Amino acid sequence: MKAIEFLADSLDRLRDFPADARREAGFQLDNVQNGIEPAGWKPMRTVGSGVREIRLREASGAFRVIYLATLPDAVYVLHCFQKKTQATSKADIDLxxxxxxxxxxxRK
Structure with missing residues (x-):
C-alpha cells in the first residue's frame, strides 16, 4: 500500500467536506492507495500528466479531490474543494x- 501525502491545505479542505462526502473521499483514496481505481474519477490533463480527479456528489453539492498516484512512493493529494459551477474553476486548476x-x- 502506498502512503498518502496531503499537500498544503488539502487535508484541511477535505476535513471541511460534509461527513458523507468526507467518508466517501476517504474510501476512494484508500482504494487508490491499494492500487484500485476509484469510482467516479476522470483524468485532469489540464493540471498535469497522470493527475486524476475523484468526483463526489452528495446532498449539499459536488466535491472534488485532485491527486497524483503515478509516483512510486505515495499518492499525492494536490487539492480538495467543493465545486460551485458546471466547469472546474480556473483558480482550482491553477492551484x-x-x-x-x-x-x-x-523531488529533483
Missing part, C-alpha cells in the same frame, strides 16, 4: 497545477 509543479521540483 492544483502549482502544487504539482512544486512537488515535482522538490
Amino acid at each position: 492544483a497545477a502549482a502544487r504539482l509543479r512544486d512537488l515535482l521540483r522538490d
Whole structure:
C-alpha cells in the first residue's frame, strides 16, 4: 500500500467536506492507495500528466479531490474543494497545477 501525502491545505479542505462526502473521499483514496481505481474519477490533463480527479456528489453539492498516484512512493493529494459551477474553476486548476509543479521540483 502506498502512503498518502496531503499537500498544503488539502487535508484541511477535505476535513471541511460534509461527513458523507468526507467518508466517501476517504474510501476512494484508500482504494487508490491499494492500487484500485476509484469510482467516479476522470483524468485532469489540464493540471498535469497522470493527475486524476475523484468526483463526489452528495446532498449539499459536488466535491472534488485532485491527486497524483503515478509516483512510486505515495499518492499525492494536490487539492480538495467543493465545486460551485458546471466547469472546474480556473483558480482550482491553477492551484492544483502549482502544487504539482512544486512537488515535482522538490523531488529533483
